[in-house]
Amino acid sequence: MPAECNKRPSPAPPPANGHATVSGRQPAPGPPPLPNPSTGSANPSASLHALWxxxxxxxxxxxxxxTNNPSKxxxxxxxxxxxxxxxxxxxFTAQSDSSPAPTGLAGFPARFSIQNDKGKASGADxxxxxxHYYADVAREIFLGAPADDASLIHYLVPCFNRYSAGTQSVSRLLNYVNRHYVKRAIDEDRGWLRLADVLDAVARTIREDDTREKVQKRLRERRTEELKKWGYREGDPPARVAQIESYAEAASAPDRVVSLTAVAYRQFRIQVIEPLLAAPKLKASKGGKKKRPPPTNSEKPPLPRGRLARAVKELLESKGGDEEExxxxxxxxAIAxxxxxxxxxxxxxxxxxxxIPPEQR
Structure with missing residues (x-):
């Protein structure tokens, strides 16, 4: 990671309601477009440090x-x-000129290739x-969460909407990273679903006389099976398939190369959602056994809930609130x-x- 730049400190994350306010009353106008910073004679593409x-x-x-509009x-x-x-x-161009070419995987289509270990693909850094940046932003959101469960969802939803709008905007700004590095990495079998993930299942259905086209067909079928776990249905339009695949990308392990929006969402899951979903550990008694909560009228004692589960329960069971809200x-x-x-x-x-509204399901 490059050394910190001598820049102004990062702005604070949005308040709990997702709005910037003046004197706590009226929403403040959104910030004006940020001007192009002066770089003098420095070349921003000279190194990762300069670019960052x-x-x-x-x-x-x-x-x-x-901002007064968390969705923009x-x-x-x-x-x-x-x-x-x-x-x-x-x-990227400067890196590509000095980057080694990828080597192929013997016996498989040309697109299944791996990068030479002597150097990283251009853009990897x-x-x-x-x-790392998205991990830091998501961790700030988690650390800023209110201590009481009643306020947690009112904080979390606008923060996620603000984060989502920002990361989608960055993805458009840095689309060259998606087109050059991410696409290449996926072609080199480093994406969310890799050949090794499906090879055993596909290998069981392959016969000696199968052609390469039949093997590729089975690989595509296996990928479709994975997407069905995220809501894919036969005949879905390409836009919906891409959306469904983005859910699978966000659910992938950190070592998988995915689109920049999926990188951001994955870090939000790891840094914010998963810690809030985690149930507290049971305390051990003096005898070494873990204490369980006292049983209720049900046969099995209730297991401890994570913070987010408790907050959802409180939200849905609260009396006298605005039902529409x-x-x-x-x-x-749910969408988040x-x-x-x-x-x-x-x-x-x-x-x-x-x-979830029917039109968004």
Whole structure:
């Protein structure tokens, strides 16, 4: 990771309600587009450190700057936008000229290849830096969560919407990373679903006289089976298939190369959602056995709930509140859980998915 740039400190994350306010009353206007910072005679594409110092203010403005509209990320100046595109393109081009070519996997289609261990694919260092950046932002959101369960979802939903809007904007800004590095990594079998993940299942159905086309067909069928776990149905349009695949990408392990939006959502899952879903550990008694909560009227004693499960229970069972607002929060939380890769059979998703509006299911 490059050394810290001598830039202004990162803006604070949005308040619990996701809005920036003036004197606690009226929403403040959104921040103006961030101007292109002066780099003097320095070349932003000369090194990862130089590139990151040039990108960092834009990322903080887009992802972290307070705004009165959590669903829309603050903009940067057109000249800054073009400067980022040019700097990233030049940086990747310079790396590509000195990067070794990938080597193929014997016996499999040419697209299944691996990068030579002597050097990383061009863009890998920037991709990893962005991954670290999103981890830091998501960790800030987690650390800023209110201590009481009653306020947790009211904090979490607008924070996720703000984070999501920012990361989608960054993905568009840095689309060259997706087109150049991520696509290449997927072609080299380093994506969310790898040949090794499906090889055993496919190998059991392969016969000696099968052609390469038949093997590839079985690999595609196996990928379709995986997507069905995330809601894919035969005949789904390409846009929906891409959306479903993004859920699988966000659910993948950190070593899998995925699109930049999926990188951001994956870190939100790891840094925010999973810690909130985790149930507290049972304390051990003096005899060494773990103490369980006292049994209720049911036959089995209740297991301890994670913070998010408790907050959802309180939200849905609260009396005298705005029912429409409750349903909205429950639906938006369900969408957030789905987006960051929480599997469809998770108990909390089963409870919340029915609150998702029909047109968003």
């Amino acid at each position: 110092c040039y990108l960092h203010p834009a990322l903080d403005h887009i992802v972290r700057a307070p 990320a603050p903009a940067i100046d057109v000249s800054y936008h073009m400067g980022v595109h040019t700097a990233v393109y030049n940086y 920037l991709y990893e830096q962005l991954d 409750t349903r909205r929060l429950a639906g938006e939380l 859980l789905r987006t960051v890769g929480i599997k469809v059979d998770h108990p909390l998703r089963k409870k919340l998915d029915k609150y």
